[in-house]
Amino acid sequence: MDRRRGLSARLKLTLSYAGFLAVAGGLLLAVVWGYLLRYVPDNPQGLLGVSPNRWLLVRTFFPAAAVAMACLLVFGLVGGWLLAGRMLAPLTQIRDAARRAEDGSLSHRIRMKGRKDEFRELSDAFDAMLGKLESHVGEQRRFAANASHELRTPLAISRTLLDVARKDPTRDREELVARLQAVNTRAIDLTEALLLLSRGDTGTFTRERVDLSLLAEEAAETLLPLAEQRRITLDVTGGVARTSGSEELLLRMVTNLVQNAVVHNVPTGGTVTVHTETVHTGAVHAGTGGAGTGAAGTGGAGTGGATSVLRVENTGPRLPPERVSTLTEPFQRGAERVRTDEHAGVGLGLAIVRSVVRAHGGSLDLTPRPTGGLLVTVRLPGAP
Numbered sequence: 001m002d003r004r005r006g007l008s009a010r011l012k013l014t015l016s017y018a019g020f021l022a023v024a025g026g027l028l029l030a031v032v033w034g035y036l037l038r039y040v041p042d043n044p045q046g047l048l049g050v051s052p053n054r055w056l057l058v059r060t061f062f063p064a065a066a067v068a069m070a071c072l073l074v075f076g077l078v079g080g081w082l083l084a085g086r087m088l089a090p091l092t093q094i095r096d097a098a099r100r101a102e103d104g105s106l107s108h109r110i111r112m113k114g115r116k117d118e119f120r121e122l123s124d125a126f127d128a129m130l131g132k133l134e135s136h137v138g139e140q141r142r143f144a145a146n147a148s149h150e151l152r153t154p155l156a157i158s159r160t161l162l163d164v165a166r167k168d169p170t171r172d173r174e175e176l177v178a179r180l181q182a183v184n185t186r187a188i189d190l191t192e193a194l195l196l197l198s199r200g201d202t203g204t205f206t207r208e209r210v211d212l213s214l215l216a217e218e219a220a221e222t223l224l225p226l227a228e229q230r231r232i233t234l235d236v237t238g239g240v241a242r243t244s245g246s247e248e249l250l251l252r253m254v255t256n257l258v259q260n261a262v263v264h265n266v267p268t269g270g271t272v273t274v275h276t277e278t279v280h281t282g283a284v285h286a287g288t289g290g291a292g293t294g295a296a297g298t299g300g301a302g303t304g305g306a307t308s309v310l311r312v313e314n315t316g317p318r319l320p321p322e323r324v325s326t327l328t329e330p331f332q333r334g335a336e337r338v339r340t341d342e343h344a345g346v347g348l349g350l351a352i353v354r355s356v357v358r359a360h361g362g363s364l365d366l367t368p369r370p371t372g373g374l375l376v377t378v379r380l381p382g383a384p
Contacts, residue, residue, distance in 0.1 A: 209242055
């Protein structure tokens with residue numbers, strides 16, 4: 001923003017220091033001068049005929065007072081300039097860091113030394129902001145690169161299939177159409193997932209009262225054939241858990257979690273448990289699955305009133321905590337997690353879950369189970 005150049009903060013502080021010091025010195029001299037004139041007589045003989053009179057005192061004191069005031073003003077200007085420069089030095093560091101960030105350097109940190117004060121708090125807040133901004137920008141760049149790759153893959157496959165069909169007219173047309181349909185379906189699913197992810201990030205939706213227990217039952221009913229096909233036991237437990245938000249987005253969130261738990265499971269004989277409940281303030285609830293590493297948490301769910309809780313727990317191979325913390329990033333798939341080709345997904349399931357939870361002011365925790373599998377806990381503010 002273009003602004004007209006004015007006095008610098010250092011010069012303003014210097015003038016303020018010098019002006020205050022001059023006023024204080026002037027008041028002090030005025031008080032001294034007043035008391036001296038009050039007790040010194042105004043006659044030729046002076047006090048008792050031996051002390052100097054008022055005229056002599058004025059002639060002696062006034063030049064000395066003028067020199068003292070001049071020295072005091074110079075001292076105030078020089079000292080104020082040095083003191084203001086020392087006080088404003090931290091702001092110079094913050095300004096330089098802001099300009100470097102403006103030029104695109106987000107890795108720079110101020111890391112101001114010294115004891116805690118207002119400038120150090122500002123510096124720490126600025127460093128924290130740069131850290132979050134750098135993480136967000138890096139995540140967006142990775143997302144753009146991965147999205148471009150994922151979108152390019154089905155298009156490249158479609159082009160290859162068409163080139164093969166053009167060069168070989170005798171090729172089975174039904175097989176070609178089936179493969180093109182599968183590739184096109186995957187591209188549409190990816191595009192819809194990207195649009196849903198964008199919608200969750202922007203938070204543009206109408207809020208209404210939603211019961212997570214009903215959404216859990218609906219998602220379980222939809223995915224029950226898949227669970228039976230893989231010989232996985234799918235259970236829904238718990239009670240009412242009402243929250244306020246978009247029923248469509250919350251249903252997609254629950255469906256993604258349940259589908260993720262079914263697909264990324266043991267080859268056969270696994271279990272998936274979906275539990276919903278309402279936790280009131282002051283209540284302490286400990287979920288199963290042991291201690292773990294939470295990944296992705298936002299909002300203030302549980303800070304007051306009631307909190308609606310959704311837990312999805314499944315069996316499966318063991319997951320290292322450092323791997324769990326990356327599962328909510330777009331296009332991340334758990335290493336060595338069992339899945340079938342027809343349900344491989346596009347790698348946006350948990351990313352969409354995190355986006356929906358964040359848009360609803362909740363928190364998302366991923367905890368690896370000691371015996372294998374994952375425990376996902378979603379906490380959303382209870383409906384008023």
